[in-house]
Amino acid sequence: xxxxxxxxxxxxxxxxRSVFMEKGFKNVTMKDIVEACNISRGGxxxxxxxxxxxxxxxxxxxxxxxxxxxxxxxxxEAGPADILALFLKEQKRELLSKKPxxxxxxYEFFFENHEGxxxxxxxxxxxxxxxxxxxxxxxxxxxxxxxxxxxRRAASNIMYVLEGLKIASQTRGISEAAVDRExxxxxxxxxxxx
Amino acid sequence: xxxxxxxxxxxxxxxxRSVFMEKGFKNVTMKDIVEACNISRGGxxxxxxxxxxxxxxxxxxxxxxxxxxxxxxxxxEAGPADILALFLKEQKRELLSKKPxxxxxxYEFFFENHEGxxxxxxxxxxxxxxxxxxxxxxxxxxxxxxxxxxxRRAASNIMYVLEGLKIASQTRGISEAAVDRExxxxxxxxxxxx
Amino acid sequence: xxxxxxxxxxxxxxxxRSVFMEKGFKNVTMKDIVEACNISRGGxxxxxxxxxxxxxxxxxxxxxxxxxxxxxxxxxEAGPADILALFLKEQKRELLSKKPxxxxxxYEFFFENHEGxxxxxxxxxxxxxxxxxxxxxxxxxxxxxxxxxxxRRAASNIMYVLEGLKIASQTRGISEAAVDRExxxxxxxxxxxx
Amino acid sequence: xxxxxxxxxxxxxxxxRSVFMEKGFKNVTMKDIVEACNISRGGxxxxxxxxxxxxxxxxxxxxxxxxxxxxxxxxxEAGPADILALFLKEQKRELLSKKPxxxxxxYEFFFENHEGxxxxxxxxxxxxxxxxxxxxxxxxxxxxxxxxxxxRRAASNIMYVLEGLKIASQTRGISEAAVDRExxxxxxxxxxxx
DNA sequence: CATGAATGAGAGTTCATTCAT
DNA sequence: GATGAATGAACTCTCATTCAT
Numbered sequence: 001x002x003x004x005x006x007x008x009x010x011x012x013x014x015x016x017r018s019v020f021m022e023k024g025f026k027n028v029t030m031k032d033i034v035e036a037c038n039i040s041r042g043g044x045x046x047x048x049x050x051x052x053x054x055x056x057x058x059x060x061x062x063x064x065x066x067x068x069x070x071x072x073x074x075x076x077e078a079g080p081a082d083i084l085a086l087f088l089k090e091q092k093r094e095l096l097s098k099k100p101x102x103x104x105x106x107y108e109f110f111f112e113n114h115e116g117x118x119x120x121x122x123x124x125x126x127x128x129x130x131x132x133x134x135x136x137x138x139x140x141x142x143x144x145x146x147x148x149x150x151x152r153r154a155a156s157n158i159m160y161v162l163e164g165l166k167i168a169s170q171t172r173g174i175s176e177a178a179v180d181r182e183x184x185x186x187x188x189x190x191x192x193x194x
Numbered sequence: 195x196x197x198x199x200x201x202x203x204x205x206x207x208x209x210x211r212s213v214f215m216e217k218g219f220k221n222v223t224m225k226d227i228v229e230a231c232n233i234s235r236g237g238x239x240x241x242x243x244x245x246x247x248x249x250x251x252x253x254x255x256x257x258x259x260x261x262x263x264x265x266x267x268x269x270x271e272a273g274p275a276d277i278l279a280l281f282l283k284e285q286k287r288e289l290l291s292k293k294p295x296x297x298x299x300x301y302e303f304f305f306e307n308h309e310g311x312x313x314x315x316x317x318x319x320x321x322x323x324x325x326x327x328x329x330x331x332x333x334x335x336x337x338x339x340x341x342x343x344x345x346r347r348a349a350s351n352i353m354y355v356l357e358g359l360k361i362a363s364q365t366r367g368i369s370e371a372a373v374d375r376e377x378x379x380x381x382x383x384x385x386x387x388x
Numbered sequence: 389x390x391x392x393x394x395x396x397x398x399x400x401x402x403x404x405r406s407v408f409m410e411k412g413f414k415n416v417t418m419k420d421i422v423e424a425c426n427i428s429r430g431g432x433x434x435x436x437x438x439x440x441x442x443x444x445x446x447x448x449x450x451x452x453x454x455x456x457x458x459x460x461x462x463x464x465e466a467g468p469a470d471i472l473a474l475f476l477k478e479q480k481r482e483l484l485s486k487k488p489x490x491x492x493x494x495y496e497f498f499f500e501n502h503e504g505x506x507x508x509x510x511x512x513x514x515x516x517x518x519x520x521x522x523x524x525x526x527x528x529x530x531x532x533x534x535x536x537x538x539x540r541r542a543a544s545n546i547m548y549v550l551e552g553l554k555i556a557s558q559t560r561g562i563s564e565a566a567v568d569r570e571x572x573x574x575x576x577x578x579x580x581x582x
Numbered sequence: 583x584x585x586x587x588x589x590x591x592x593x594x595x596x597x598x599r600s601v602f603m604e605k606g607f608k609n610v611t612m613k614d615i616v617e618a619c620n621i622s623r624g625g626x627x628x629x630x631x632x633x634x635x636x637x638x639x640x641x642x643x644x645x646x647x648x649x650x651x652x653x654x655x656x657x658x659e660a661g662p663a664d665i666l667a668l669f670l671k672e673q674k675r676e677l678l679s680k681k682p683x684x685x686x687x688x689y690e691f692f693f694e695n696h697e698g699x700x701x702x703x704x705x706x707x708x709x710x711x712x713x714x715x716x717x718x719x720x721x722x723x724x725x726x727x728x729x730x731x732x733x734r735r736a737a738s739n740i741m742y743v744l745e746g747l748k749i750a751s752q753t754r755g756i757s758e759a760a761v762d763r764e765x766x767x768x769x770x771x772x773x774x775x776x
Numbered sequence: 777c778a779t780g781a782a783t784g785a786g787a788g789t790t791c792a793t794t795c796a797t
Numbered sequence: 798g799a800t801g802a803a804t805g806a807a808c809t810c811t812c813a814t815t816c817a818t
Contacts, residue, residue: 005777024305026220031812040779045814104305110365111218111298122366153379160358160376161351167361168354171304172316182354185347189383199802223787234804239789393781412693414608417808428783433810492693498753499606499686510754541767545743548750548764552742555749559692560704570742573735577771587798613791622800627793 009047010061012037017058021101025055025108055109059121062102066125080140081191084133088183091162095169096176104170126163130155137190146190158186203241204255206231211252215293219249219302249303253315256296260319274334275385278327282377285356289363290370298364320357324349331384340384352380397435398449400425405446409487413443413496443497447509450490454513468528469579472521476571479550483557484564492558514551518543525578534578546574591629592643594619599640603683607637607690637691641703644684648707662722663773666715670765673744677751678758686752708745712737719772728772740768 015037019028028051034044048054078086094100110122118124133155140146148154161182168174209231213222222245228238242248272280288295304316312318327349334340342348355376362368403425407416416439422432436442466474482489498510506512521543528534536542549570556562597619601610610633616626630636660668676683692704700706715737722728730736743764750756 026302027306029812030814041813042780042815043778046777050813107361107365108220108302108305111302112221114365114367120366122362126362126366153375157355157376157379160362161354162358163361164354164357164359167301167357168316168320171301171308172314172320173308181347182351185351202802224789225787235788236790236805237803240802244788396781414690415694418810419808429809430784430811431782434781437810495749495753496608496690496693499690500609502755508754510750514750514754541763545764545767548746549739549742551746551749552744553746555689555745556704556708556742559689560702560708561696569735570739573732573739611791612793623792624794624801625799628798632792 005047012039012044012047013054013058013061016054017061017102020055020058020105021099023105025051025105028105052109052113055105058102059106063121063124079145080136080143081145084136084140085187087133087136088158088162088187092176092179092183095162095165095174095179100166100170103166107167107170126159130159133158140190148190154190161186206233206238206241207248207252207255210248211255211296214249214252214296214299217299219245219299222299246303246307249299252296253300257315257318273339274330274337275339278330278334279381281327281330282352282356282381286370286373286377289356289359289368289373294360294364297360301361301364320353324353327352334384342384348384355380400427400432400435401442401446401449404442405449405490408443408446408490408493411493413439413493416493440497440501443493446490447494451509451512467533468524468531469533472524472528473575475521475524476546476550476575480564480567480571483550483553483562483567488554488558491554495555495558514547518547521546528578536578542578549574587629594621594626594629595636595640595643598636599643599684602637602640602687603681605687607633607687610687634691634695637687640684641688645703645706661727662718662725663727666718666722667769669715669718670740670744670769674758674761674765677744677747677756677761682748682752685748689749689752708741712741715740722772730772736772743768 012033016028016033019032019036023032030044030051031041033051033054034041037044048057094103106122110120130152134151137146137148137151137154141148141151165174165179165182169179206227210222210227213226213230217226224238224245225235227245227248228235231238242251288297300316304314324346328345331340331342331345331348335342335345359368359373359376363373400421404416404421407420407424411420418432418439419429421439421442422429425432436445482491494510498508518540522539525534525536525539525542529536529539553562553567553570557567594615598610598615601614601618605614612626612633613623615633615636616623619626630639676685688704692702712734716733719728719730719733719736723730723733747756747761747764751761
């Protein structure tokens, strides 16, 4: 019953995911997950040996799905600037949301688990986002919407600002206005200079 | 013997500080601190009721000292650009250091303890850094070293980039080259445009 | 395995009961019960959360069994006076016994836990005893063995005397002669007046 | 400074007394008393080695004062029945009071500390009360107010009823009406029989 | 495969008691 | 005498992890 087994594994991961979203990483115990899943204590150990293992799997799923979702939400005939604006808006929404996905849990997790190398979840996520933005900027430059000498660096800069906003939001809290200000600033950097 | 008592309190806080630096916040137990301090279990409770309380005090000390240290390390006859470069260099050093101070612990702590309002440690730290940078930029603009239309926003942007670099460093790791690239980028934003 | 679980719960309660009998209520710790039961620290918490909870359950069991036991021990063809004498004799036995059941523990417990209202263990125990005695007196009056104008009050009075003897026995100690004297006195109150 | 020392000892005992009145015996720690007295932790040990020792001293004081107080509160020209009624009324008041003196603490204490023999506090208290009541009854019989064949036993009976009411009040709670009923019943036993 | 009872390690916390000052 | 800091024992409670069924 490798099928049923895979089914259950997926069920556990999805349930665990919502637990991590709510409580972060360090606050989640095997017991928490067992209870959220309504399975037996021993049952969980049949599939996973620790919260760490579970979390890594959750992230793996996350990555798979992320690629899908991203592409779908882009309107067919949008210009690069529009798409970038859309992307930033989406980031802003999640930034300020009360349910910030797995951000906090990931940070907590990777504070302690530096492993991963090239496959590091956060690294891959960051790099692929940089790449997307870079492409958008390049397209924007081509179409004359943007002015930018080094799209790669500009993209990277934007992502670091977003990362800074994210951590600020998760720790000290941040106002919508402040987020808008920062986003506007980076957008102006692409447009205003002629 | 309020004197001796204060002495010991300070000793505990300093010892605890290094424990937090090494293990973050959530991994530190009262027992850890007790053992690091070489005092008795009950002895610690004479001074502090929880790791949270201790950590808050550590931050308070940190803040007091931070103000002092900062001013002293600035060379007398340096131009704004020099000072800013110095500041960023210092940030870079801490960013990449194996002993990243209390950054990680603070993040972990404030993931869960949102209290603080205006007096929020991270907020104050961030805001005062923004202010310093803003002043430097304004001075730089005046002296012709910099070009910048809105020093406040530029300063804030720099700080968010730094914050992004910080969290990146603490989680996925980051290369010196990458940090240099980002710092160079923001500096160019101030200089290159004329 | 609700069966085995119930079995163990009962085992714990019975063991705990003897611990309470020996040490009262306040002197009993979860650790004491754990050790008496020869189970693990955490094992006890699987069934009960506190000594208070355990004690309340012990009392509940006590009550269930009390009803059974009482009826059985009455000889078939005994007159009211005989039965009352028997009852008092039984009370006396327990009063003076080195193993005074849960009396002491109950007192200690209810000094602090006044909850219960109508279902208060001691109240129910007292009231039902009063009722039994009242019935006996009324039967005795009918059969001419007793003289009594208000059986209810006489019964209540007897029980308060018994209660007084009980606490006296548990605190300052009391001689058998003294108990006999008091019992005789209340019996005479029912008989002698004609 | 045996004088100052005695002074302080007395101060501690009086303070401790009120602590015992409020919290019973077992719930009182040396720390509680230290704090109530506003003295140093070590300071208390200079005078007493344990709560038990303190409590015994408190009881000794209690006994000394009890004798004084009792006599004073009796009206000059009252008949035996009046005085007995007065005594019972006073008992009732204390019975129902939210601040039941040291009753609870004493019970708790003597559950565990059976020592005392002839000098047992509760025994002496009980016996002297019995004696007083006996004298009153005898006086009442003489004056024709009471009818009683054995004043000693009647007095003892009354005291046991009071003791029963006391413990009932402290554990399950008791209504004023119930107390009145019992008191009336024992008084009628002295009067009604002709 | 699945269960959930059981174990035991470990963290938190409170106090009685001592002792240097 | 008096202080109160310091110690360490004792207790409570929670989980990760195992294992018989």
